[in-house]
Amino acid sequence: MEFEVVGAPVGKRRPKFSTIHGYAQALKPKEDVIYENLVKIMFQQAKPNNYSMFNKPIKMKIEAYFAIPKSFSKVKQSQALEGKLLPLTKPDADNIAKIICDALNDVAYKDDTQIVELAIIKRYAMEPKVKITFDEYC
Numbered sequence: 001m002e003f004e005v006v007g008a009p010v011g012k013r014r015p016k017f018s019t020i021h022g023y024a025q026a027l028k029p030k031e032d033v034i035y036e037n038l039v040k041i042m043f044q045q046a047k048p049n050n051y052s053m054f055n056k057p058i059k060m061k062i063e064a065y066f067a068i069p070k071s072f073s074k075v076k077q078s079q080a081l082e083g084k085l086l087p088l089t090k091p092d093a094d095n096i097a098k099i100i101c102d103a104l105n106d107v108a109y110k111d112d113t114q115i116v117e118l119a120i121i122k123r124y125a126m127e128p129k130v131k132i133t134f135d136e137y138c
Contacts, residue, residue: 011091
């Protein structure tokens with residue numbers, strides 16, 4: 001299964017904590033909820049009609065494509081597009097994976113604990129996006 005999420009890659013943020021009626025509660029940031037919903041929608045639009053949730057181990061590849069900064073010279077832009085120059089910026093690769101994997105729980109698979117192999121790659125591209133590929137682990 002393969003699909004894309006349009007827009008700049010987003011990483012999972014830390015929850016905010018609040019006390020409600022004397023009890024501490026973790027509140028998921030609104031931006032995370034919005035991005036997770038976008039991931040779900042993009043997956044649901046791309047999935048074939050006969051798709052069913054995996055109950056087996058999964059291998060996943062996440063390619064996060066960042067926009068090339070406008071400050072880059074023509075030479076640096078060319079190097080970035082060729083993969084010779086890679087983004088060393090936030091969000092961190094692990095936080096990108098967390099938000100994608102959590103968003104696909106109960107949608108693409110039962111739980112992200114089924115992911116046994118995970119590759120995360122950060123690159124530059126003309127248009128920012130996240131490309132997600134996953135399949136049953138063999």
